[in-house]
Amino acid sequence: xxxxxxxxxxxxxxxxxxxxxxxxxxxxxxxxxxxxxxxxxxxxxxxxxxxxxxxxxxxxxxxxxxxxxxxxxxxxxxxxxxxxxxxxxxxxxxxxxxxxxxxxxxxxxxxxxxxxxxxxxxxxxxxxxxxxxxxxxxxxxxxxxxxxxxxxxxxxxxxxxxxxxxxxxxxxxxxxxxxxxxxxxxxxxxxxxxxxxxxxxxxxxxxxxxxxxxxxxxxxxxxxxxxxxxxxxxxxxxxxxxxxxxxxxx
Amino acid sequence: xxxxxxxxxxxxxxxxxxxxxxxxxxxxxxxxxxxxxxxxxxxxxxxxxxxxxxxxxxxxxxxxxxxxxxxxxxxxxxxxxxxxxxxxxxxxxxxxxxxxxxxxxxxxxxxxxxxxxxxxxxxxxxxxxxxxxxxxxxxxxxxxxxxxxxxxxxxxxxxxxxxxxxxxxxxxxxxxxxxxxxxxxxxxxxxxxxxxxxxxxxxxxxxxxxxxxxxxxxxxxxxxxxxxxxx
Numbered sequence: 001x002x003x004x005x006x007x008x009x010x011x012x013x014x015x016x017x018x019x020x021x022x023x024x025x026x027x028x029x030x031x032x033x034x035x036x037x038x039x040x041x042x043x044x045x046x047x048x049x050x051x052x053x054x055x056x057x058x059x060x061x062x063x064x065x066x067x068x069x070x071x072x073x074x075x076x077x078x079x080x081x082x083x084x085x086x087x088x089x090x091x092x093x094x095x096x097x098x099x100x101x102x103x104x105x106x107x108x109x110x111x112x113x114x115x116x117x118x119x120x121x122x123x124x125x126x127x128x129x130x131x132x133x134x135x136x137x138x139x140x141x142x143x144x145x146x147x148x149x150x151x152x153x154x155x156x157x158x159x160x161x162x163x164x165x166x167x168x169x170x171x172x173x174x175x176x177x178x179x180x181x182x183x184x185x186x187x188x189x190x191x192x193x194x195x196x197x198x199x200x201x202x203x204x205x206x207x208x209x210x211x212x213x214x215x216x217x218x219x220x221x222x223x224x225x226x227x228x229x230x231x232x233x234x235x236x237x238x239x240x241x242x243x244x245x246x247x248x249x250x
Numbered sequence: 251x252x253x254x255x256x257x258x259x260x261x262x263x264x265x266x267x268x269x270x271x272x273x274x275x276x277x278x279x280x281x282x283x284x285x286x287x288x289x290x291x292x293x294x295x296x297x298x299x300x301x302x303x304x305x306x307x308x309x310x311x312x313x314x315x316x317x318x319x320x321x322x323x324x325x326x327x328x329x330x331x332x333x334x335x336x337x338x339x340x341x342x343x344x345x346x347x348x349x350x351x352x353x354x355x356x357x358x359x360x361x362x363x364x365x366x367x368x369x370x371x372x373x374x375x376x377x378x379x380x381x382x383x384x385x386x387x388x389x390x391x392x393x394x395x396x397x398x399x400x401x402x403x404x405x406x407x408x409x410x411x412x413x414x415x416x417x418x419x420x421x422x423x424x425x426x427x428x429x430x431x432x433x434x435x436x437x438x439x440x441x442x443x444x445x446x447x448x449x450x451x452x453x454x455x456x457x458x459x460x461x462x463x464x465x466x467x468x469x470x471x472x473x474x475x476x477x478x479x480x481x
Contacts, residue, residue, distance in 0.1 A: 006348070019348055072351030098349040105342050127251060171352065171361055172339035201255035204263055213342030214262045214335050216363060217434040218356035232442050238263060239440025245257045245264070 001027040001093040005040065007052055008100045010109050017109065019098075029089035033076060034059060034066060036088055037099075053112040059084040061226065064161030067168070068113055069100040074165035074224045082163060082226045102168035106175070106210045119210040120162050120178060126206035127199035128182040130191050141191065150188045157184035159227045166221035166229075172213030177221040179207045180237035181229045187240055197244040204241055265335055270435035272328040277432055277457065279321050284464045290404065291468065293477035295394075301404075302397035309385060329371055336364045359430040366427035373420035380407055408472035409479070417469045421462045428458035 002025040010017025024043065027036050034056050041051035057065035066083040070076035076086045091097060099113065107115040132138060146154075160181035167175050183200050186192025192199070215234060222231045258264045286308065289301050308314050352361055359366065381404065384390060390398040408414050433454035436442070441450065 008348075069347055069350075072347065072349045073354055077354075100347055100349070103343050103345060103347055105344055126254075131251070169355060171356070173342035174339075195251050198251035198253045201253050201257075202251065204261060205254045205256065208256070208262050211342060212262075213339040214266060215438070216339075216360060217430070217437045218360035220352070220355035223355035231437065235437050235440050235442030237440075238266075238438055241261075241263045242258075242267065242440055245255065245261075248253060248255070248257075 001025075001029060001088060001091070003027055003036075003091065003093070004096040006096060006098045007113070009052070009112055010101075012111060013108050017112075019100075027088055029087065031088045032059070032084055033068070033070065033086040033088065034084050053110075053114045055114050056084060061085045062161060064163040067102045067115065067117075067163060067165070069098075069102060069168055071098050074102065074168040075163075075226055079223070080226055080228050082161075085226075102164050104164075104167050104173035104212065106173065106212050107164060107167060115164075117162070117164050119212070120164065120175070122210065123175065123179055123203055123206045124162075124182060127195065127202040128186070130186060130195060132191075144190050146189055153232075154185050154188040157181040157188070157229065157233055160185075160225075160229050161227060163226060165224050165226060167212065169220045169224040170213065170215075171218065171220070172216060174215045174221075175207050175210070175212040176215040176234050176237070177225060177229055177231070179203055180233035183237050183240065184233040187236065196240065197248050200237060200240045200244050201248060204237070262338070265331055266438045268327060268331050269335065270438040272324040272331070273431050274435050275324045276321070276328060277428070277461075279324070280461050284461055287465060287468045290401075291471060293475065297477070298399070298401040299393055299395055299397075301401040302393045302399055303395065305385060305400040306397045325371075325374065329367075332364065332367055357430065359426040360434070363427065363430060366423050369420060369423040370427055373416075373424070376416070377420075380413075402478060405472050405476075405478040408469055409476050411473065414469050414473040418466050421465045421469070425459055425462035428462070429455060432458050 002023070005022045005024055006019050007022060008017055009020045022040060022044075024036075024040055027039060031039065034054070037052060037054055044051050055065050055067050057063040059066075061082045061084060064082075066075075068075065068083045070083065070086070075081060075083045077090055078086045101107075101109050101113045101115050102117075104115075106119040107117055109115050158181070160178060162178060162182075164178070166177035167173050170176075183203055186199060187196050217231070217234075219231055222229065255261065256264065258267070286304060289297065289304060291297075292300060308318075381400065384403055385398060385400055390400065390403060393399045393401070408417070433451045436447075436450050436454070441447075
């Protein structure tokens with residue numbers, strides 16, 4: 001395959017970036033998108049050009065490290081796949097492919113296509129956990145009955161890998177889908193109840209502090225989410241926050 | 251866990267609640283407004299007197315007066331809140347994408363709510379100048395019953411093609427605004443249920459197109475029939 005790649009190059013967080021064009025030939029359709037970028041980088045290194053910096057880790061769709069805004073969509077044209085699981089057979093020889101970093105004020109660019117998504121970690125730290133006494137008399141989680149439907153929904157929410165595709169896709173750079181998944185995975189389970197109110201209030205507060213936008217319910221996040229996290233989670237967060245605000249003591 | 255929250259004022263979610271509540275209230279206002287407009291289908295002296303009687307009632311009856319102040323408040327809240335949200339949303343992405351394929355994952359109306367809202371606000375200003383201002387502060391003639399002749403003012407406005415055309419375009423913009431907003435408000439308020447959401451979406455989509463269709467039908471009727479020419 002012969003391709004024309006248009007890639008965002010930016011030397012550092014404060015530097016000015018620009019799109020640069022790289023023609024590339026010899027790409028095989030069985031390569032993953034990241035392997036194609038590895039292939040490009042090998043070529044660039046041999047030519048004495050600085051390789052393109054991009055995030056990646058497990059390369060099997062579960063770690064949430066890979067990102068990229070490919071041809072105008074987060075993780076590219078595929079549905080329910082991360083960039084590492086996107087294959088070059090989705091493209092045609094002769095195509096021009098635009099590759100840009102995830103864009104949001106809360107996701108500052110580190111270099112080229114790599115962005116800082118630690119805002120998600122801070123949202124998680126604000127309440128995305130349960131406090132369990134681990135002093136030796138921990139209760140087995142299975143000892144508490146959980147309705148099957150709730151267990152399934154909590155598990156679906158928990159499949160969020162925190163990649164940030166929702167933020168990158170949202171026209172408002174909103175983190176509602178991420179935050180709502182991280183809140184729902186606890187609010188649906190009995191173990192999450194004691195801290196449910198504080199959790200939703202604190203995590204939403206942190207989300208706002210990070211400078212993410214608001215939710216317009218366009219539904220773009222759900223479409224582009226590699227794990228298919230449902231908008232139902234956002235509605236759950238909306239009502240949990242409403243009730244928590246009305247009934248909390250502070 | 252210590253609680254940190256801006257509660258029902260100031261947080262991003264709260265701003266959306268106010269947007270949804272004010273928006274849904276304004277939806278109920280549209281129903282009332284349309285029901286009043288339907289009287290314009292009755293032409294002749296009979297229709298004129300009835301419509302002016304209705305106009306008199308709507309501007310003098312205390313309950314309606316209170317409701318109209320709530321409506322002004324809702325429009326103000328929806329506008330100011332909407333501007334604040336739009337500014338925050340713009341600030342959340344200081345540098346945009348070179349290539350963005352938004353049509354791949356979201357409807358046009360849902361992505362253009364601010365634009366459609368601005369068009370609607372502009373329409374409301376023009377519309378209120380045309381009728382509300384004239385009714386309250388203008389110099390309208392009186393009909394046979396001694397009521398202000400709002401009917402003649404209305405039918406004459408819609409006899410002009412450009413006024414009718416502007417009205418139809420603005421109401422179409424409102425329809426698109428409602429096609430997303432009316433059902434989206436429920437999601438914002440946390441109402442998303444496998445059993446009820448399909449019904450809500452269907453009902454609100456029908457609402458979004460049928461109510462504006464009613465307004466347009468009255469406008470087209472007035473332009474085509476030109477009832478003011480016969481009196």
